[in-house]
Amino acid sequence: MAGPTTAERGERRQGSSGPPPVRRFRRRLRVMIVLAVAFVFLGSGAFWLLYGSDLVRVERVSVSGTRILTPAQVREAADVPLGEQVISVDTGAIEARIAEELPRIATVDVIRSWPREIELKVTERTPVLLLQKGGKFTEVDKEGVRFATVSRAPRGVPLLELAVSRSGSAAASLRRFGEDRLVREAVRAAGAVPDSVAREVRGVKVRSYDDISLRLTGDRTVDWGSSEKGAAKARALTALMKAASDARHFDVSVPTAPASSGS
Structure with a gap:
């Protein structure tokens, strides 16, 4: 009797290669169970390490x-x-x-x-202005926060003078904005002063919201006005001090029309 043909033998070999589907499923299931148990042990160990060890x-x-x-x-x-x-x-x-x-x-x-x-x-915090009361100095940072009182003034930090009148228009400014806001405006104005001038600033005086002035070395003063338009005022002051280097008073409260006087 004739044996199986070549094609039939190939089909038998293909059909018998690898484990049956049920056996493959069982192997995968065992692997999954082992991995799950390992994760449980690892998780328990990590929990114990963090909270119990x-x-x-x-x-x-x-x-x-x-x-x-x-x-x-x-x-x-x-x-x-x-x-x-x-x-x-x-x-x-x-x-x-x-x-x-x-x-x-x-x-x-x-x-x-x-x-x-x-x-x-x-x-x-780094002080940018100092409020003096008696023999003590209150340090004020760049955000206007009063954060510490010291007995000795840090070198190079300007004094802040709150010369706000309790009557007239200045009193109205005080009632509207409050002292803390005026301190922040002074900080903002001082922060806008150009670097070439900042090292010469010895004091900042606030009379009202729109009346801030600077006291410089050499008995010179600057009318800054409000803290608004700080960049324009800085440019105007730089140009003005170059053009009138002998002047003792500078006014940049209106930066489009700066002025100087004294010599």
Whole structure:
């Protein structure tokens, strides 16, 4: 009797290659179960490591960025709970405590540094003006925030004089804007002064919202007006001081019509 043809033998070989579909499914199922169990164990281990292990508890608090303050002052204000799990540390609460206790600090980043450290990266405020009262000086930063009182004036920081009258139009300005707003306007005006002149500014006087003046070295003065159009006033002042270098008084309150006088 004749045997199977070549085509029939090829079909048999193709049909018998690889495991049956049921066997393949069982293999895949076993692999999936093994992977699922492994993930469960890994997840449990990670959870225990973060929330139960002594390997990731806070042991150190580092501080960077201080200039006037000391790292010890920042650590004391932060009151980071040593021994607590790093993952459980309330970074928002630490930031709030530092902001309340140390107004000199403008910003603070609280960073979890695994496995056992909390980093405090701070930025201190820099005074741009000083308010003098008695023998003390209140430092004012670029946002108009009064953040510290010191007994010695920092070198090169101009004095701010609030010469606002309690009567007349100046009183109306005070009632409308408030003292804090007038301080911010003075800061804004001082910040617009060109660099070539800024180093010569010794004082900023505020009589009202639109009556701000500068006192320079050499007994010179500048009528700045309001803090508006600061860039135009800076350009006008630079040109005016070059054209009238011997003048003692400069007026850029209207930057399109600057004027100078005295010699």
